């Protein structure tokens with residue numbers, strides 16, 4: 102089986118690249134390890150956390166975290182058409198212009214803006230936004246009264262109200278825009294590939310190895326239905342398996358740090374010491390208050406709400422849980438925000454897996470610019486075994502201090518008059534030692550990046566056109582190539598990278 106291109110992974114980036122290559126007339130084979138996306142919970146926004154620890158999730162875990170009291174953290178990653186974009190919280194965020202300028206000369210705000218606009222079919226008919234792109238960006242059908250009160254409280258504390266964070270300078274507090282279409286998730290797969298013909302899609306097809314010959318990527322070996330098969334590409338192999346599985350697959354293909362590969366018993370094909378390094382993630386910490394009303398999102402599955410959703414696609418089931426938030430600076434001397442808030446009108450702890458013990462609402466300060474850097478690696482030559490992941494959360498003390506400041510500000514917002522009618526007692530942290538609370542309850546905000554970073558230094562894995570350094574016809578175009586985290590939820594930044602990469606690949 103030979104195609105122009107093979108794309109590995111039908112996630113947020115893989116769907117974009119595949120569609121753009123098809124638009125240019127190329128033949129494409131898209132291989133996805135997960136199955137099809139038929140589960141109704143993928144489309145129902147409020148159900149996203151019900152997909153955790155199911156077959157739609159890779160169900161990854163970190164190594165014990167030294168600075169988090171030795172805890173091992175659960176990391177969900179999407180494993181189906183749409184990838185993590187099929188199980189995520191659907192917040193649409195572009196990031197700050199400083200984020201991209203730091204990536205290199207080709208990533209100024211003026212250069213990335215047209216590609217953000219190209220993705221979206223935006224409900225705001227303003228020149229700042231794209232109206233003709235494949236992915237619907239909407240205002241949510243439903244925003245809970247507690248969320249509205251939270252936003253009024255932030256304004257009472259002196260923060261500006263924001264209608265639209267996506268202007269290159271996110272600041273203040275407001276409702277989050279979402280990739281919904283008529284009350285349902287509009288995933289990268291729905292937006293870019295559903296209903297499109299002219300390409301070969303194989304699901305439950307896990308790539309085991311990229312095939313190299315004379316430092317040129319020629320194809321892949323994959324496992325489907327218990328059989329190991331080969332497929333070949335004449336113009337390129339494009340790796341979009343995400344920030345965990347792209348470096349994992351490189352290592353199993355003999356591309357990586359020679360010492361790690363030797364210890365795992367994998368023959369070296371191409372030395373690139375940066376593969377799996379530079380791992381960054383946005384850490385979040387919950388602050389939870391008892392709600393004075395029993396009508397929080399916990400009631401979303403009551404029969405009247407289910408009926409309302411089934412008939413009209415309205416009501417609390419259209420909530421994406423993290424309905425609103427804001428961007429602030431932990432210190433006034435900073436040139437851009439380093440903290441983001443996620444406000445959920447429900448008890449949201451432990452990824453929403455633990456059933457809420459009582460009606461509650463949660464505020465999650467999230468650190469946007471962590472200084473800590475982690476890594477991931479392999480310990481054996483079995484491509485089906487998961488990588489070992491060590492994000493090194495809070496390795497740098499300033500990350501801890503910023504999160505503590507984030508909790509303090511969240512408490513100040515919650516003590517404003519606007520939230521008073523809804524606020525009962527503080528359930529979490531419920532004690533004074535905020536350092537202990539951060540260490541005891543920090544969790545991922547699901548945004549790993551950086552493990553195949555672009556650049557021209559010896560830790561860089563791809564060059565500034567996203568080709569793997571030192572190899573031909575092998576590209577990486579997903580969240581792993583970001584040298585640093587943007588101040589944003591990472592789906593739109595990932596799709597922007599993929600939109601640009603598709604153009605570069607076609608130019609080669």
Ligand SMILES: Cc1cc2nc3c(=O)[nH]c(=O)nc-3n(C[C@H](O)[C@H](O)[C@H](O)COP(=O)(O)OP(=O)(O)OC[C@H]3O[C@@H](n4cnc5c(N)ncnc54)[C@H](O)[C@@H]3O)c2cc1C
Nearest residue numbers: 110112113114134184185189190191192308343580590592
């Ligand atoms: C729970 C959760 C909530 C989130 N919330 C938001 C949010 O609200 N807003 C936002 O902007 N971002 C959010 N994110 C982050 C965002 O979804 C990711 O940054 C983005 O989807 C990353 O895209 P990607 O293409 O790099 O990887 P993915 O979308 O993860 O795609 C990788 C794909 O590759 C497949 N794959 C992996 N290995 C192989 C292999 N060997 N062979 C074949 N296929 C393979 C995977 O199954 C997957 O489909 C969230 C993420 C999660 C998990």
